[in-house]
Amino acid sequence: MRPASLRRARWLAHPDGVGAPAAMRDWLTTPGSLTARLIAHSGHFRVQKLRQASNVCLADEAGAIGLARPQRVWEREVLLRCDDRPVVYGHTVVPMSASASDWPLFSALGERSLGTTLFHDPKVTRGELEFARLRPGHPLLARVHDVLGPFDADSPAKETYFARRCLYRRRQGVLLVTEVFLSAVLDLAAPATHMNTNTK
Ligand SMILES: C=C(O[C@@H]1C=C(C(=O)O)C=C[C@H]1O)C(=O)O
Numbered sequence: 075m076r077p078a079s080l081r082r083a084r085w086l087a088h089p090d091g092v093g094a095p096a097a098m099r100d101w102l103t104t105p106g107s108l109t110a111r112l113i114a115h116s117g118h119f120r121v122q123k124l125r126q127a128s129n130v131c132l133a134d135e136a137g138a139i140g141l142a143r144p145q146r147v148w149e150r151e152v153l154l155r156c157d158d159r160p161v162v163y164g165h166t167v168v169p170m171s172a173s174a175s176d177w178p179l180f181s182a183l184g185e186r187s188l189g190t191t192l193f194h195d196p197k198v199t200r201g202e203l204e205f206a207r208l209r210p211g212h213p214l215l216a217r218v219h220d221v222l223g224p225f226d227a228d229s230p231a232k233e234t235y236f237a238r239r240c241l242y243r244r245r246q247g248v249l250l251v252t253e254v255f256l257s258a259v260l261d262l263a264a265p266a267t268h269m270n271t272n273t274k
Pocket residue numbers: 106107108109110121150151152154162164165166186187188189190192251252253
């Protein structure tokens with residue numbers, strides 16, 4: 075079992091505390107749907123579903139979804155791909171106590187983006203974003219390793235990953251989405267500044 079200091083990250087209410095470079099900070103603080111912004115900054119966007127089944131949630135997640143300790147939840151893992159390059163690893167958990175009427179579209183999402191169901195449903199309320207720097211040894215990075223292969227060990231800088239998470243509520247249900255941003259996201263078309271994106 076990893077030491078507690080490695081199993082958990084410090085989730086902060088403001089991105090300044092995680093020390094992300096400006097370009098990564100801009101992606102971390104995307105105000106609306108990440109899916110919509112990735113679509114706007116690539117020629118082809120795809121949600122690659124890795125796994126959707128029950129699993130024990132991460133130590134970092136239990137408290138955020140109202141559980142006293144890590145317990146079995148509904149878990150969804152995806153890679154968001156732009157022009158076939160993985161740019162975000164998505165990890166979503168829903169407590170087993172949720173009813174089908176809380177998240178009616180969740181179980182049958184397949185390779186449709188969860189974001190499209192969250193941002194177009196007036197019954198869904200979105201909590202505040204939280205931000206973290208994930209250090210080698212964090213379980214989310216182990217998941218990323220499992221999918222993308224080992225880190226480039228001779229360049230530790232590449233082992234620094236930044237993530238954000240957000241709690242969504244609908245009826246009596248909660249759903250926590252955590253997004254780990256991969257370095258390839260910085261190669262997308264220069265992200266528009268929020269001012270530009272808000273002036274549509
Ligand atoms: C919350 C969103 O949904 C995205 C889609 C996900 C999925 O399909 O599992 C997971 C992470 C998100 O980046 C979004 O687009 O903002």
